[in-house]
Amino acid sequence: MESGYTVEQLRVAATDAIRAPSLHNVQPWRFRLRDGGIEVLVDAARRLPATDPSDWGARVACGAALFNLRLALAVAGAPATVRLRPYPSEPDVVARLTPDVPRRPTPAERSLYAAIPRRFSNRAPFWPDPVPADARWRLGEAARAEFCWLELLIGVSAVNAFAEIAHGAHRVLERDPAYRAEREAWIRTTHASDGVPAAAGGPLAEPQDLLPSRNFGGRPRAPGRDFEPEPLVAVLGSAGNTAIDQVVAGQALQRVLLTATDAGLSASMLSQPIEVPSAREQLRMSLGRFGTPQMVMRIGYGQPGRPIPRRPLDEVLDLPVRHG
Numbered sequence: 392m393e394s395g396y397t398v399e400q401l402r403v404a405a406t407d408a409i410r411a412p413s414l415h416n417v418q419p420w421r422f423r424l425r426d427g428g429i430e431v432l433v434d435a436a437r438r439l440p441a442t443d444p445s446d447w448g449a450r451v452a453c454g455a456a457l458f459n460l461r462l463a464l465a466v467a468g469a470p471a472t473v474r475l476r477p478y479p480s481e482p483d484v485v486a487r488l489t490p491d492v493p494r495r496p497t498p499a500e501r502s503l504y505a506a507i508p509r510r511f512s513n514r515a516p517f518w519p520d521p522v523p524a525d526a527r528w529r530l531g532e533a534a535r536a537e538f539c540w541l542e543l544l545i546g547v548s549a550v551n552a553f554a555e556i557a558h559g560a561h562r563v564l565e566r567d568p569a570y571r572a573e574r575e576a577w578i579r580t581t582h583a584s585d586g587v588p589a590a591a592g593g594p595l596a597e598p599q600d601l602l603p604s605r606n607f608g609g610r611p612r613a614p615g616r617d618f619e620p621e622p623l624v625a626v627l628g629s630a631g632n633t634a635i636d637q638v639v640a641g642q643a644l645q646r647v648l649l650t651a652t653d654a655g656l657s658a659s660m661l662s663q664p665i666e667v668p669s670a671r672e673q674l675r676m677s678l679g680r681f682g683t684p685q686m687v688m689r690i691g692y693g694q695p696g697r698p699i700p701r702r703p704l705d706e707v708l709d710l711p712v713r714h715g
């Protein structure tokens with residue numbers, strides 16, 4: 392391969408990368424072009440010290456953005472070779488992409504790519520219709536293709552046991568005033584390019600809800616519009632829990648979410664039981680799995696909705712300075 396990626400290729404691919412999900416929609420990423428390679432960095436200015444003190448969430452979000460970058464480049468006929476955490480002395484650089492041998496995109500890459508602008512977190516109640524077996528299988532395959540596992544909780548008792556762990560974690564987090572202040576600071580009631588619009592925050596929690604939901608300032612629900620009684624809960628896990636494992640998990644998360652979108656499914660994320668270490672360990676033990684749970688998703692058929700805003704591209708790009 393000749394010289395490397397161009398500014399134009401970075402611009403086009405980053406437009407897709409920024410559609411990735413992130414905790415409270417903080418968008419903790421930067422993208423830069425260095426020596427012909429595209430690099431993805433955790434943006435130190437967009438950390439969530441109370442909610443995400445270890446940067447787990449920032450690395451998962453950057454991994455999700457990295458997956459979109461990979462897809463965008465592949466669909467443009469310029470697939471990438473990826474090195475994760477390429478510079479030990481620069482831990483905020485989570486990945487470096489350099490051009491691989493050009494090839495035509497696969498049909499699977501095209502369909503996942505087409506799902507990027509249609510994916511969004513759907514926190515509203517889903518229809519009661521079950522997710523069919525072939526879609527469940529595709530979701531598991533998506534996680535495995537990115538070196539992770541996806542455990543679908545089957546049966547009322549597995550979901551109830553999970554719900555108990557999740558509520559416990561939710562209560563622990565909500566007892567922390569710094570955590571609450573951070574969550575409230577990222578709720579948006581007027582147009583903004585980051586944070587969670589209250590209108591997208593889902594209905595306010597009610598005592599009968601099986602799963603805990605973060606309060607993003609949503610409104611009380613219409614009577615009779617309770618959450619689905621038997622949600623499909625999926626736990627995504629990685630082999631370990633190093634910084635690299637978390638970036639790997641972010642890529643798998645995005646692949647699972649795009650696969651769900653492509654299958655006509657909606658999803659929301661709930662990470663309270665991941666953020667509280669004792670709850671995460673309880674969850675891991677309840678699944679009887681090796682490795683580390685990295686994200687929990689609720690998946691089902693939902694009302695169509697709209698993606699929420701992102702910051703302008705120029706705020707997240709570091710382009711080489713032109714001389715002369």
Ligand SMILES: Cc1cc2nc3c(=O)[nH]c(=O)nc-3n(C[C@H](O)[C@H](O)[C@H](O)COP(=O)(O)O)c2cc1C
Nearest residue numbers: 412413414415416448451511512605660661662663
């Ligand atoms: C690491 C991580 C953790 C998240 N945790 C939650 C959560 O606990 N509850 C929730 O409603 N959304 C959660 N989300 C979803 C984000 O709030 C959402 O991605 C963001 O607001 C952008 O919206 P979008 O997904 O519609 O593009 C999480 C996302 C990531 C990447």
